[in-house]
Amino acid sequence: MTIKPKILVVGSINMDLVTIAKRTPTIGETIIGEDFKMIPGGKGANQAVAAARMGAEVAFIGTVGEDIYGERLIETLGNEGIDISGIAKVKNLPTGIASIIVDGKANNSIIVVPGANLMVQVENLYANMELIDWCDIIVLQLEIPLETVIECIIEGKKRGKTIIFNPAPVQSFDKSIFKYIDYLIVNEIEAKQIAETDEEDYSKLVEKLIEIGFKNVLITIGEKGVLFNEEDEIKHIPALKVNAIDTTAAGDSFVGTFVTSLGSGANKNNAVQNAVRAAAITVTRVGAQSSLPYKDEI
Known part of the structure; x- marks a missing residue:
């Protein structure tokens, strides 16, 4: 019987304001866009929805403003079957937004205004300790205050939870927490920043991250696929070719699918393959949560 993992995501919730254009304008230039969409996003919320669509039980801890974006985003997460009891509304700050330009080559440029995400404080964790006790796996990113993330990592590990860390955007943090992290998932830029190196050999980059204290490292390298360690071997799974x-x-x-697959009993290699397939589907669609696939699609 397939295990249904219990996953807690602690992270950001944004409304993505997506402009589709043939190219990104230069400084001082005005161009005409081709389309505009408002799509629920935020790294934390995206990963929660991705996990829920892959069949996990998911709960979320985060904050929104007392505005129409916040109302819509909470409703959207609830409609995905996610436990939204850990989402607080805060005064005096707007719900977070991300202004995204997608060009004709599918590249994106993003400006994030954190807004209420800055109010995901340590107190929020302790106010929702029943969710931490409930879950098997905790997933974290860095679009909320660093001190909250660190406290959650340490507190979660004390309670025997599997900790998945996707440190994006990268910040400077105490290396003493590396030992508490079960799986580090980064892209090549984030990997170099954390390892403090310009190493271009991705296998050596995985090894470097292991040397400085991480147990399991996954580096996503876009259309080149994923590198990760399994026992004493560095493995590479190529990306699927899609439009x-x-x-x-x-x-x-990738993160939400990998975590759910792993928590459902898949070995690391199979979990990565599932995540690669999910990411390949995602890039063929516009937007954040609107592009996330369901389990039966992979």
Whole structure:
């Protein structure tokens, strides 16, 4: 029987304001866009939705503003079957937004205004300790305050939870927490920043991250696929060739699918393969949560 993992995501919730254009304008230039969409997003929320669509039981801890975006985003997560009891509304700050431009080559440029995401404080964790006790796996990113993420990593590990860390965007943090992290999932830029190296050999980059204290490392390298360690071997799984139209949320799709597959009993290699397939589907669709696939699609 397939295990249904219990996953807690602690992270950001944004409304993505997506503009489709043939290219990104230069400084001082105005161009005409081709389309505009408002799509639920935020790295944390995206990963939660990705996991829920893959069949996990998911709960979320985060914050939104007391505005129409916040109302819509909470409703959207609830409609995905996610436990939204850990989402707080805060005054005096708007719900987070991400302004995204997607060009004709499917590349994106993003400006994130965190807004209420800055209010995901340590107190929120302790106010929702029943969710931490409930889950098997905790998934974290860095679009919320660093001190909250660190406290969650340490507190979760004390309670025997599997910790998945996707440190995006990268910040400086105490290396003493590396030992508490079960799986580090990063892209090549984030990997170099954390390892403090310009190493271009991705296998050596995985090894470097292991040397500095991480147990399991996965580096996503876009259309080149994924590198990861399994026992004493560095493995590479290539990306699937697809007609990409928007890379937004591809990484979040990967994380949510990998975590759910792993928690459902798949070995690391199979979990990565499932995640690669999910990410490939995601880039063929526009937007963040709107592009995330369901389990029966992979």
